Each structure stands twice: as C-alpha cells, then as structure tokens.
Amino acid sequence: WTCRYMNFKHPPEAKLGIFGYYHGISATACDMARLGWLWLNGGRWGETQVIAEDWLRQITKTAPDVKEHCPEEEWKYGHGFWTNDHGKLWPDLARDAFAARGAGGQHIGVFSGLSLVVVMSPCEESDALLPRIIEACTG
Numbered sequence: 001w002t003c004r005y006m007n008f009k010h011p012p013e014a015k016l017g018i019f020g021y022y023h024g025i026s027a028t029a030c031d032m033a034r035l036g037w038l039w040l041n042g043g044r045w046g047e048t049q050v051i052a053e054d055w056l057r058q059i060t061k062t063a064p065d066v067k068e069h070c071p072e073e074e075w076k077y078g079h080g081f082w083t084n085d086h087g088k089l090w091p092d093l094a095r096d097a098f099a100a101r102g103a104g105g106q107h108i109g110v111f112s113g114l115s116l117v118v119v120m121s122p123c124e125e126s127d128a129l130l131p132r133i134i135e136a137c138t139g
Helices: 029-040 053-059 064-069 126-138
Strands: 002-006 022-026 098-101 107-111 116-120
Touching (some): 029 107, 107 126, 116 126
Antiparallel strands (some): 002 022, 098 107
16 A cells, blocks of 8 residues: 655645645555454454554544534544544434545445445445445345
8 A cells, every 4th residue: 555645735724723734545445444444443453452542533523623613514524534423424324434535536434333344446336335335234
C-alpha cells in the first residue's frame, strides 16, 4: 500500500479543527479488510492493542467542530471517518456504523453490531452494493 499527503492551503475558516489537509492511502482489498477488522475490534489485533480504544471511539463519532459549525443534516463526519452516530449517513442502520470512504472509490464500512466489515474497491455498482449487503445481513 502507499500513502500520500498534500497541503491544499485551505483558508483557516475551512479547516473546522479537523485536519484540513489531504491524506490518501491506496491499498489492496485485503489490506483494507485488515484495517476494518482492526477498527471493528476496538483497535486490538489479537492480544495487542494497536490503536487506543478510546481514541478510536472518539474519531469515529461526529467531530465536535462539525456539530458546532454545521447544520444537523451534515453531522456525519468525524476526525477522518464518516460516522452514523446521528443516523445521518445511513438512516436505516445502527448508530455504531462508520466508514472510511475514499475519493478514489475505496471504501471500508464497519458495522459493529453485525460484526461486519465491508470493503469495496472502485466499480460502477459501488453505491448500490452496500445497501444490498446490509439488507442480506439484517433482512
């Protein structure tokens, strides 16, 4: 996998205290599934706590600056993750769901209540596929 970092020099008011810069990771579907599994398990890989569980919990909830500065319908972004803690991302799904959704079409969805990680790489059916997977798991 590869990692990229770019500074778009956003004006200070555009940053909202989140991170304000472009970060990107290109990874295989297996690598993305491993990341999703790590997140699903509260940052633990086997017996090792790789990511602090409390920090992971914080970054997968709507960011305080988003809640302070954005209308409620936009309360679906945390610190680097898309979040469903207010039901704005996926209204019909559990509030513990969150996702890493890349501009390049790479997506990792974590659905803790279902013990499910969904990984999608770019394809024409990406937007229609996730609801069908969730329906199959919950229906």
